[in-house]
Amino acid sequence: MKEQFFQCPYCWEQVSILVDLSVTEQNYIEDCENCCNPIQFKIRVKNQEIVSFDILEID
């Protein structure tokens, strides 16, 4: 697992999530730990490293 920091698109706080580096394609929704709004994560992992990390707001 790797801790990845990002800026929440709702509250603009710097928050983090734990990314499982054993899964190469990840697409899931998790609530912001600060404001509790749902954020969609699109993550790609290659050779145990995060090569793509996208976050999207959910309407």
Ligand SMILES: [Zn+2]
């Ligand atoms: Zn937030």
